[in-house]
Amino acid sequence: MRFVDEFRDPALAKTLVTEIEAISARLERGRDRPFAIMEVCGGHTHAIFRYGLEGLLPDLVEFVHGPGCPVCVLPMGRVDDCVAIAERDEVIFATFGDAMRVPGSKKSLLQAKAEGADVRMVYSPLDALTLAKRNPGRQVVFFGLGFETTMPSTALTVLRAAREGVQNFSLFCNHITIIPTLRALLSQADFGIDGFIGPGHVSMVIGTEPYRFIADEFAKPLVVAGFEPIDLLQSLLMVLRQIEAGEARIENQYARVVPTQGNPAALKAVHEVYEPRPTFEWRGLGSIAGSGVCLRAPYAAFDAEKRFSVPDVKVADPAQCRCGAVLTGAAKPWACPEFGTGCTPETPLGALMVSSEGACAAYYQYGGLRGEAA
Amino acid sequence: MCLGIPGRIVAVADEEAMLCVVDVSGVRRTVDVVCVATPDAPLDTLVGRWVLVHVGFAMSVIDEDEAAATLKVLTEIGEAAAEMEALASGSLDPLATPAA
Numbered sequence: 001m002r003f004v005d006e007f008r009d010p011a012l013a014k015t016l017v018t019e020i021e022a023i024s025a026r027l028e029r030g031r032d033r034p035f036a037i038m039e040v041c042g043g044h045t046h047a048i049f050r051y052g053l054e055g056l057l058p059d060l061v062e063f064v065h066g067p068g069c070p071v072c073v074l075p076m077g078r079v080d081d082c083v084a085i086a087e088r089d090e091v092i093f094a095t096f097g098d099a100m101r102v103p104g105s106k107k108s109l110l111q112a113k114a115e116g117a118d119v120r121m122v123y124s125p126l127d128a129l130t131l132a133k134r135n136p137g138r139q140v141v142f143f144g145l146g147f148e149t150t151m152p153s154t155a156l157t158v159l160r161a162a163r164e165g166v167q168n169f170s171l172f173c174n175h176i177t178i179i180p181t182l183r184a185l186l187s188q189a190d191f192g193i194d195g196f197i198g199p200g201h202v203s204m205v206i207g208t209e210p211y212r213f214i215a216d217e218f219a220k221p222l223v224v225a226g227f228e229p230i231d232l233l234q235s236l237l238m239v240l241r242q243i244e245a246g247e248a249r250i251e252n253q254y255a256r257v258v259p260t261q262g263n264p265a266a267l268k269a270v271h272e273v274y275e276p277r278p279t280f281e282w283r284g285l286g287s288i289a290g291s292g293v294c295l296r297a298p299y300a301a302f303d304a305e306k307r308f309s310v311p312d313v314k315v316a317d318p319a320q321c322r323c324g325a326v327l328t329g330a331a332k333p334w335a336c337p338e339f340g341t342g343c344t345p346e347t348p349l350g351a352l353m354v355s356s357e358g359a360c361a362a363y364y365q366y367g368g369l370r371g372e373a374a
Numbered sequence: 375m376c377l378g379i380p381g382r383i384v385a386v387a388d389e390e391a392m393l394c395v396v397d398v399s400g401v402r403r404t405v406d407v408v409c410v411a412t413p414d415a416p417l418d419t420l421v422g423r424w425v426l427v428h429v430g431f432a433m434s435v436i437d438e439d440e441a442a443a444t445l446k447v448l449t450e451i452g453e454a455a456a457e458m459e460a461l462a463s464g465s466l467d468p469l470a471t472p473a474a
Contacts, residue, residue, distance in 0.1 A: 008443060043377045050451040070376070096429070097460055123460040124430025126406060149376045153431045156408055160391075201376055204426075204434050227377065228447050257426065257434050265409045266433065356452070357376070 004056065007229050016233040017056050023240045024058040034062045036192055037239055038329055040178065041199035042069030042357025043227055049362040051229040061240065064329035065359035067181060067285065068199055070146040071098045072351040072358040073327065075283045076315040078174055079104030085141055085172060085308050086117040092135060094128035095143040097121045102354050105315040109143075125157035125171075132161070132169035141304045145174040149201040151293070152266035155273035158295070158302050172304035173294055176280060178202050179210050180291040185328060186218045193329060195239040197232065198224035200254045205270075207262030208252050215248040226254040273299055283317060283351050284324030323350040326359055333360040340364055378428035379448060379457045380441035383407070386417045394420060396427055399445065399454075401462045406431045 007013040027035070039045055045065045048054060054063060067073050079102050086093035086109060093109070100110040100121060113119035118138075122128050125142050132140035144154040154171055161169045178199065185191055198211060203224045214222050221242035225235035235253040242249060252258055273295060280292025295303040304310075317323055320338055325331035333339050333352070343349040345361050352358035356365075381398035393404045394417060410425055410432045411417060424441040425432035436444070448454035 008446070041376070046453070047447065047451055097456075121460075126430045146376065149378075149433075150429055152409060152433070153406075153429045156406055156431065160406075201378060201426075201428070201433070228443060256440055257436060263409050263433065265411070269408070 007051075009230060013230055013233060016230070016237055020061065020233065020237050020240060021058050023237070023244055024060040027240075027244060028060055031060060033192075034060050035194045035240070035243065036062055036064045036329060037195050037197060037236060038064040038066045038193045039197040039225075039232075040066040040068040040182070041197075041202065042072065042355065043200070044197055044225065044232060045069070045359055045362055046357045047227050047229065048232060049366040051232075052366070053229060053232055056233070057236075061236070063197075064193060065326075065362070066196075066329065067185070067282070067327045068147065068178070068202075069352070069355050069357040069359075070150075070176065071102055071355040072323075073176065073282045073285065074099070074102055074145060074174065074351060075281045076103065076105045076317065077281065077311075077313050079108065080106065080315060081310040081312060082109055082143055082172065083107060083112045083117070084311050085304060086112050086119050088139075088308065090139045091118065091308075092131055092138050092140045093117065093119045093143065094122045094125075094131055094140060095119065096123075096145070098355055099143055099145060101348070102351050103348060125154050126160070129157055129161055129166060129169055132166050133164075136168060138168060139307070140169050141308075142169070142171050143174070144171045145176075147176055147178050147199070147202050148205040148270070149199075151175045151270050151274065152205060152263070155269040158273050158299055159269060161302060162299065167301070170302050170304040170307050171295065172310075173274070175274065175293050176282070176291050177276070177293060178206070180276075181282075181285075181288055182211075182214060184285070184288045184291070186214065186220070188328065190330070191328070193220065195220055195243060196222040197235050197239065198222045198250075200224065200226050200258065203252075203254070203258045203262070205263050205266045208250050208258065208260050211250045215250050219248040221248050221251070223251045224254050224258055226257065272296075281314060284321075284327045286324070318349050321350045323352050326352055333363040336360070376428070377448060377453050377457070378426045378433065379454065379461070380424055380436060380444050381405070381427045381432075382424050382441075383420045383422065383432070385421060389417050392417070394432070396425065396432065398427060398461060399458060401458060403430070403461060409433050410435050
């Protein structure tokens with residue numbers, strides 16, 4: 001427990017770890033594999049590694065790092081589409097910084113920028129709208145990506161653009177939703193996850209009710225968690241307590257930020273602007289029905305896919321990469337033949353190595369305590 | 375991008391456009407407050423409140439202790455610096471200058 005003393009409340013952290021150890025000891029009998037608890041959110045993955053939480057856990061409990069890093073699940077074909085739009089003379093392509101280095105099949109947005117494309121890193125979609133107003137002779141395209149956490153920001157920006165009559169602004173919408181994704185994961189025959197640490201800020205927007213099917217239909221516990229080490233340990237303990245009691249419920253450890261009903265104003269904007277796509281492709285996971293959204297018909301004028309022709313070509317991930325197996329928890333990052341050799345944070349092959357929230361980048365940077373990979 | 379950062383609302387920038395000025399560790403910028411505003415209440419009721427800011431949008435009202443704890447976590451996991459840098463330099467907001 002060498003890191004515990006650094007936590008906000010070291011005594012509480014020690015109590016939680018002791019409790020987790022005690023439950024683990026009681027559950028150990030007759031168990032031939034560890035309890036696999038998936039944290040869905042990339043921010044949680046990052047925090048787990050930074051605080052060395054894996055090293056505090058008994059052997060019978062392990063974190064599995066789920067697909068909740070939006071940059072990491074972006075397929076190569078969509079990056080190629082971004083590059084194609086960005087390379088048009090009339091376009092200013094605005095994006096969050098996180099997306100700049102994600103590899104496409106030929107280049108990343110950063111490489112396209114180096115070759116002369118007008119790619120601008122912005123902090124907010126509102127900044128892209130400001131760019132459009134300041135450059136009336138250009139087409140400003142914002143690259144919208146992320147789960148429900150960032151979806152309200154782009155929806156509200158589109159609504160603002162419509163209200164203000166800004167005609168040279170559009171959104172290249174690559175938003176994805178968490179619920180169909182979790183359902184697809186749970187429906188896999190060999191999905192060996194025993195419980196979930198639910199995402200904090202996605203839940204701040206959608207609330208806790210949409211997770212109910214995980215308990216009702218799949219009999220798995222889910223606890224929505226905050227980002228402090230104490231939050232994560234407490235949430236893990238709550239999941240394990242449910243497992244021990246043979247229960248499956250949705251609980252909310254992060255109630256100080258996550259209301260049961262989510263954020264009504266954010267949800268209203270999201271539902272006003274977006275509708276589900278029939279299917280959306282994920283890097284490493286293939287296509288998942290209903291997991292992506294696009295702009296509804298009344299906002300089609302702001303849809304970059306309608307304004308510009310995009311190649312929309314599916315590009316297979318590099319054959320040797322094991323991103324999909326890592327994303328679903330079927331393989332640890334160090335089991336990939338490219339990990340740390342062909343694929344590093346400086347020269348990523350797969351997107352899990354790009355973002356600090358990706359499982360591979362986290363293992364590379366902090367070292368998997370059990371894989372000893374770094 | 376997904377973790378956001380706590381800031382304190384210090385002024386109303388544009389009542390009709392639902393914009394307020396937020397101070398995030400000394401960096402100020404305007405943020406959209408649609409998601410935290412009480413319907414039909416004037417925005418100045420938000421001044422002084424702490425909010426969690428995600429990519430230019432206030433998404434949740436939090437208390438001061440929560441804000442301090444969140445900033446500490448973000449600093450420790452190395453996300454605060456990146457978020458502050460994006461907020462200050464990636465922004466075109468004329469108000470995004472260090473507070474005096």
